[in-house]
Amino acid sequence: MNNFETVIGLEVHAQLNTATKMFCPCPQADYKAGANSAICPVCTGQPGTLPAANVKAVELGVKTGLALNCRVNEISIFARKNYFYPDLPKSYQVSQFDRPLCEAGSVEIDLKPSGSKTIRVARAHLEEDAGKSLHALGSRALDYTLVDFNRCGVPLIEIVSEPDISSADEAHAYLTELKRILQWAGVSQCDMEKGELRCDVNISLKAAAVKELGQKVEIKNLNSFKAVKDAINSEIARQTAMIERGETVAQDTRLWNEKEQKTVPMRSKEMAHDYRYFPEPDLVPLRIAAARLETAKNELGELPRARKTRFMKDFGLNNYDAGVLTSDRCLSAYFEACMKEAPPSAAEGEAKAVANLITGEFFARANELKVNPEDYLSKTISPVSLVKLAALTSAGKLSASAAKTVFAGSWGTGKTPEALMGELGLAQVSDSVQIEAWAREAIAANPDAAKDFKNGNEKALGPIVGMVMKKSGGKANPRLANEAIKKILAA
Amino acid sequence: MLTAVETVKLIKEKKLTALTALENCFKAIKERDGEIGAFLEVFENSARAQAAAVDAKAETGKPLGRLAGVPVAIKDNMAYAGHRMTCGSKILEGYVSPYTATAVQRLIDEDAVIIGRANMDEFAMGSSTENSAYKKTKNPADTACVPGGSSGGSAAAVAAGFCPIALGSDTGGSIRQPAAFCGVYGLKPTYGLVSRYGLTAFASSLDQIGPLTSTVEDAELALSVLAAHDPKDSTSVKKPALERPFNMKGLRVGLPKEYFSDMKGVSGEVAAALDTIKNKLRSAGAVTAEVSLPNSVYALAAYYIISSSEASSNLGRFDGIRYGSSVKGASLADVYRKTRARGFGPEVKRRIMLGVYSLSSGYYDAYYLKAQKIRTLLKRDFDAAFTKADVILTPVSPTTAFKLGEKIDDPVTMYLSDIFTIPCNLAGLAGISFPAGKSAAGMPVGAQLLAKPFNEGLLFNIIREVERAA
Incomplete structure (x- = not known):
């Protein structure tokens, strides 16, 4: 294991803190809301509907960029990511591709036991979430799939780090810092239990002396900081063992199996989608005016x-x-x-x-x-x-x-x-005459303890001090009581 | 048939009721639409209710809208809440729209009466309306001929006198070419002038809703209602159509030399009709000037790449999961495959395949991106041309309406019939097709005028002058 360096990059999706969805006026439903209770013709992909970008989501995207020390691009472009799935009603996700909103930022993390490190942020871009597919109801597996479109169209910011992370602990520190920043900026509530913050890990090992990275393995949809840490450690062990056995690590997309504490293959890259990205023709290029940037900066503080x-x-x-x-x-x-x-x-x-x-x-x-x-x-x-x-x-x-x-x-x-x-009546009594009087009474009531203390048992002081506190109704200054008792017994 | 302007006038003067105007339309439709096949559905009940509401309004002395009682047909790709919309495709058989398109709503808000949905090529892909999955529409001038397409049902409805206004959509000529084939007016407004919200997308960056009418005044009236900024359509513009002082004297009419120096492929009758229009323009005081659109030779190729690429993505939503027809399958992929194989017709499949290919990784730069570059170059060609000319005159289609079945098995020849209309969409210009006479066989011939964005008013004025010169 010492022979290998671990190279990790994280892709984090944070749900933006807006009242409504990314491209339609539907509310962001509570995760407990009834299925398909927050949907409309736009977010269910009815023929003829068009997206209209949520101004607040754009503003939060800008704030994310500023908070992560990114360059916020004056012009950025929405793009369609095409693939078929029942919870993706338009058959494409509106995202950003070659011209994202924010680029080239950084996050400073604390290292343990001391020191710090800069993790570069490659980009942060706006996109819409997909719906939710249910393949089971509770523990009962279904022979059909149910789809809930409440989440469909909810605004997300995807934050992609450079591969600057070298361990599970660093990944944890990065996520902790990122969460703190996003919450601070009011960008996202980042409640992982509600799926408001999701993380994909890209990880590869390389021999310390070798320049080029090994094949990248992606671990998808990790929904707790602990899962991220555990999955990374497990994946490091798996890849190390493979390399030591002389096997080659193939490019792969894997899922974290919490129960068995190991990653399992999701789909091989050969079957990977060609997403056919192209600029979304239904949305004009996103322009961030200088004044808008300034306002965001001021609000961010x-x-x-x-x-x-x-x-x-x-x-x-x-x-x-x-x-x-x-x-x-x-x-x-x-x-x-x-x-x-x-x-x-x-x-x-x-x-x-x-x-x-x-x-x-x-x-x-x-x-x-x-x-x-x-x-x-x-x-x-x-x-x-x-x-x-x-x-x-x-x-x-x-x-x-x-x-x-x-x-x-x-x-x-x-x-x-x-x-x-x-x-x-809680004022502490520091009157030395009163305390000395209580001390004398306490010594008189505990002759054995007084004797023990005189014989050198420091601990014997405890019961006497306790008696002073009792007599004073808890108001005696304990330091002064201590001193008074010692003084009397030493006399 | 009364024009829209006449209808509104008579209704406002209480010399006609909206219900009578509507029943006259229904009568004409019953008499002849069995033969023509312009409509996929006539909205008898909702139209009567609308007309009755307009009459009630008139009776109580409430102010009437600008289209009071005017019967309007809509192309079958526009959403109208509670009404079926199929886009001429089996894949949307039985689909009922849950909302209303902005353009349709604007008509309704001005007291127009929506009488039915007009036939079209499936998903607006075609130039003859023969690609409709439901029926063939015939050209009212000669029922052996196609009405053009894809808004063939809309053009035929107006030409046959079923209604004074029909809405069409134009992605590469789908309003103007059928207007020319049927002998009516067809306006493709500047991209962004009319909201696309509720228009089922074929190619989002090219699609535009516009009116087909029997007079230029009706086209102008319809546009005045349709054109408005719509916050639901991010590509719709805030800028209204321009109103400029108009003077026919000295108006510069550009004649693209690529089209006029060698009218190869253009029929003699179309060329002769264009000459007549040229002469009329000159006698009305205009001057003609040669302009050049050197990149127009690539326009057709660029158009088929861009429109098919966008269509391949836009049509992905027809997957049999949430609405429309669906075929059961052994797996999810099987459901998609069977639903789409059965639901889409051959032309739609051809375009989806072309589009998917153009956008695929490894081909994107060579096809989609290159086509976008040509689009930019073509825009520059027009920018340069419009420094020498106020408007540009061209044919609409190389020929008059062809026979049903004549080109259906030859997609490339069919594509070539849009060669003069496509550049206008790629460059986002205003374009209008207007009647320019008839062939020896009595078939209508159209001429096209193109103007800079938001100069629709100029086009209307010129056509009025040309017709006055007649």
Whole structure:
């Protein structure tokens, strides 16, 4: 295996986030909608119907290109890809061929354990989805096929990488980054379970010393990141074994069999279609005016990777925290809103405390309550309160458990931490006279533990501190309680 | 038969009802369409309902549309909701359209009455209407002759006096050639002027809907209703037809030397009729000028590559899966094979095979791409010609209507009958065929005028002047 280099390119189809289909006014139906409930004469290919390009889909295509550092072509051309299948009602798919909307881009991925790599993007083009063929109903195989045209005509962007990916892990990192960018740009929701993001893998092995690539094997229709990773690893093993046995890897199209964890042949290239691509005469060339490009650029704003770098630089966040905070556009906006509330003199630790609160408590609760990220600013806890809470905790004025209670109390209520602390009597006690009094009582109640500690058993301190916390109703500052007990026992 | 202009006038003056106008049409159809075979179906019920609605409107004093009560036939390749549409093909036998074509809807919105669907060559492929899978249409001037094609049913319907206006579609001459054969007016509007939405596509980049009429005024009236931008057709233009001040004095009429220096293949009667038109133009004050279309010799070849390539893709949807006729088979491929083998006629199959071949990998550059280059060169030829001429005069067809069965087994000779009409589609120009006299045998002869895009108004004006000079 060491003798071979793995060369991988990915073709990703993302469903565009539009209300209607690519070429007709039908709505993009929910995947649970009844079969053939979102169809019309155009998307079922009735004679005489014509396509009219969805302006919003074009705009999202442009944003994809910009977000992937592509050149967005001023003129691009729709083309027909001809083949016969029952779920393709016109007998051709309207796509783009030799003049796509976007070309020559790149995606920066993080490598493990460290470093980064640039994966070049060859092209991104607009196309329409086909319908869905059902060969079985549940577990019952049918001796006929049912076709649902709801998905037929749904707009897609196909993003084709250059063969710059060298491992399953890199493929995973690329997909993760791509998904983050597409979601960030509002291009696609990228829900793989709903088929909104689909991936084909092209993979070949070559001996390290050899210049030309081996025969390309395509693995089609992978619908989870895990499947992509597993399929690549399995295919590397299969091709390696073949080459080591002296066999030749033939050009092939394969499918991933999840159950058996192996790729299986789909059709040999000899039977491959001649798609007879030619420019779609029913659509005029797509022209992207400079003003339209500018608008898209402005709407797109700062991209996640740039924002992450800025967070690290401006707020002193580490790579991990900055990464989590820029995994979602709304989350990063929420963090920024918080940092605006932090006093300008705030120490670096302040940002860290805010970040911790957001990536920990905030994120967990938002996910649990399924809060839409767009509602982070309105339906969670106000940035002012969150910053205050972080400050109170790091200043020792609130214990960790009390902080949790306050956090829960201010969630969705608009109550300030101070008000809640008063209401619930949760202010942490740091008065040394009071703490010393509790400490003396606690030592008196635990003579054995006190003796053990004096004999050098550090652990014996635990029950005494616990007693202080109990006596104080959880309000004693645990650090001060610790110090007070040690001081008394040392005397 | 009343013209459309006369019909509208009488109905608006309440001297005629739409129902009477319609019944007159039905009477003429019953009397003679058994012999002519222009219609595949007469929409008796829906037409009567429409006419009654127009009359009700007139009675209550509501404003009437520009085509109030005018009976109109549509070619069988245009969608009309709730009505059958077969494109002259067995593969669409029984198909009922779920929606209405924009062009048809625009007629209806102006209170026209849609009386039936006219026969045509299967999927508009042909020049004699003999390729219809349903019936042969006869030329009203001589029933032993073809009416031309592919809009032969539409031309015959107007020529026989069944209705004043019929819609046709023109991909390479399918409105103009039958108009010439039957002795009526046939307009191929500039590409993009009339919406194609609802017109079953033959060759998308060439197809255009247009009217066949018995007067130039009716053609003008019909176009004024049909021409409009349609957001459902991305190739339809926002620009309206141009209205320019018109002066016959000094009008430059271009005569392509490739056609006129050597009228080889053009019958003496057609050549003589063209001479008469030339003289009339001159006596009306126009000047003639020789122009050159050097690439027109390649037009026919380029046309058959491009139109067949597009057709091979456009006709893929007739697969027996969702609509139309379907033949059961042992496998999916078998269903496709049997359905299409049985559903399509020989000419359609010939064009699909030609188109698939031209678009195939390895042949694309040599055929499809080269044909597109010729198309560009031909457009340039016309651009140059139109710097020397305001309009171009040509024959419509090399001969008058030929006999039924005469050319049906000889596709290439049949293709050659479109040699003068094809360049207009390839270059996206406006073209009209108008009556230019009769042969010794009494068969109509047509002449063609071509104009720059959106200059339909100029064509109408010139024809009016020529007819005044007569």
